[in-house]
Amino acid sequence: MGFLATLTLLLPVLQVYRGVGADVNSKLQVNPLVVEEQLLWVSQGAAAVNTFRIPLLTFTPQGSLLAFCEARKFSSSDMAAKFFAVRRSVDKGSTWSPMSFILDDGSLVDGLNLGVVVVDELAKSVILVYTWCFHQYHCSPSSVMMVESTDDGLSWSRPRNLSEQLGVKSFAPGPGLGIQKRHAPHRGRLVVCGHGTLAGDGVFCILSDDHGKTWVNGAALKSIPYNQPKQPLDFNPDECQPVELSDGSIMVNVRNQNNYHCQCRMVVRSLDGGKTLPVEELFFDHALIDPTVAAGMLEKEGMLYFTNPASTQQRVNLTLRWSLTNGKSWEKAPLQLWPGPSGYSCMTSLNSSMAEDRKFIFVLYERGHRDSVETVAFAKIHLYGGL
Template identity: 50%
Template sequence: MYVKGAPCVVFVVLTFWCGFPVFSAGFTTFRNVTPKVVQEKLIWIKGQEEVSLYRIPIISYTSQGSLIAASEARKYSGSDHGPKFLAVKRSTDKGYTWEPQQFVSDDGSIVKDGLNLGAILSDDEKGIMFIFYTMCAHYDHCDTSTTHVIRSYDDGVTWTNSFNVSEQIGTRMFAPGPGYGIQKKLPPHVGRLVVCGHTSKRGMVCVISDDHGETWKNGGYIKSIPFKQPTKAGDFNPNECQPVELPDGSIMINMRNQGHYHCSCRIITRSFDGAETFSFDNLYFDEALIDPACAASTLYHNGVLFFVNAMSTNKRENLTLQWSYNNGTTWSGKLNIFPGYSAYSAMTAFSNSLKYGDELYILYEKGQNSANSMDSLSFMCTTRKDEKSQTIGHLAKDMEMLEMGITWNEFHWLAQDREGWRSYTGALCSSGSEED
């Protein structure tokens, strides 16, 4: 749903109809998926709770069946620099309603280079949630960059104080994600936690843990060219990234091509040893995944590889979901989610063990007037082609409300007031955004 004049971070729910299954190499691949948007809500909105701007959406399922969404609450301006809160929202009903936001970390009021998200990770074996973020990512009035992690042991209800992981992985700038980390489900290294990101002037790198996040060490990397030198347009500079485990146990990394090296498209690589090493022999450019050099998300779910991004060569717009039945060798279909200004996006789905159905959950930045002004963060869900959803009715009510002449100020107020919003739409709405 697009609200004219409304800035937001958007949450979208999609489900998809699956045709016949094909069994191969011990896993099932589904054919003929037909994603369909069934729910969209503004999760964070520019100016909400006196926060200047919400950016950098990340989202994950939990092992107990909840959804956790997080974003940067940029206190005084929309700059990547400056002080921020780490804002978290939790849903226990698959995104239909959201609990009031928590500010689970606060970098102060005078810091010049505040916290930057970030990656969220579910340890399904232990029921622990992790959120990683970086301090001093731009070396603005600070000399040492550090990576921090907070944990939740109660399904995202409460969060610990931050732990400085740089004591274990070093103090080079490491910017996780933005997106989610993974826990390996298949050999090699079953149970390993993997978080990937980028470094200043160095390229893409992963960190790994084999003891459920008690200790972390550096894993494999893809160096930028030139290495340890300032980069410019046209250089090979892998940047923000998202790991995903494929059915053979390998880890695919889908990376932002910061310098538009070779193409305005995504860089892809794979590791076959649990993210300990990466080789240029396994690196390629996926020219089907055109990209303006922006954060994106990928997800392997029920035999299908999904990818969502601002599908444009040079503009942050046209948020589109694509899917592949052969692990990204070819892409078989696409669904345009929002044709307007859109930027960073994140995606998750519940594990099959929870039996929550074929739903994808997307959180993305949604703009009003400019690709440089992502005013809100929106949550979206897709559902099965042959299913009807009450949420469709909710979206119709949303449009009716706006068509009745309710002003943006009234809309903004309603989005912050749960009961007031329900009285108009029967569902919550909120919004958010990032880099850079």
């Protein structure tokens, strides 16, 4: 057989080998660098708003970026009257629309609370799930609510009360991202996870198999003792962020509210599409030290990314970490996004086959000089920019 004939036969094999090698090599060479940064919201710098908190960030199915937060009107308290604020970018975060408000609870002390944003790629919609009257302070009962946009975030539906389907147990989604399952089991399912009240705390998930028309209660990982006052070091899972792994399981990264076992993150997996969170799948990630705060987590092309204030005592040192091993280990050179006071964070990326889009992830997080709630900052991160 001649050289050209042999080469023709080997070419498909070489292409496959080159593709595999490139994928492995790209994972090994991840070295993130912040290439763009902006302040999207500045607390006490806007009319009728005292504090901006609880950042959410997602791409729409059409490729626009949507950034959300709570606009707390009169104070920084969790139980302050609020707007839900949104800004939109059609150029992947380079420029942003002026702030607009989706919802307004008037002067109600315990009204709106964010919340999870979940994108339904199949139905081409964006769903915002939130709580009304979560703390049941001067109002009752607590209700899980949703609004939906089918026009790329330009307009939103009237609120729907999901408690007619789910019951009135206090449930605070997220805060962060929900997921739409891409793999079996239950491909296409919407999964939103969150937590309960401080007494009846734990991780709870709600599920929809019909693009958000109906919802059912799914997995529960309850605190111990459940529905009773907590003591330091009690088992108390709280705010959480799910991601789907390539094997179809759902990994949930959880705030360890009472520092049970460690001052670090809890991690638990669902193997059945969010129906259960078996204790056999629970572990404590000592590498992810944490001062009890909501954190960001993202799966992108077989890599896990994690953001939080990397400290055991204070909300400072907002840090990005990444794992090549589905969270079994983390690379030893994390990227510091902000050294000072910092708090909640949320991450997203654009699901795209375009080579340029595969290079970037995006983070929205709380940061300040004296206090972590002074601003909400946006960062665009080049995954290979530090090479």
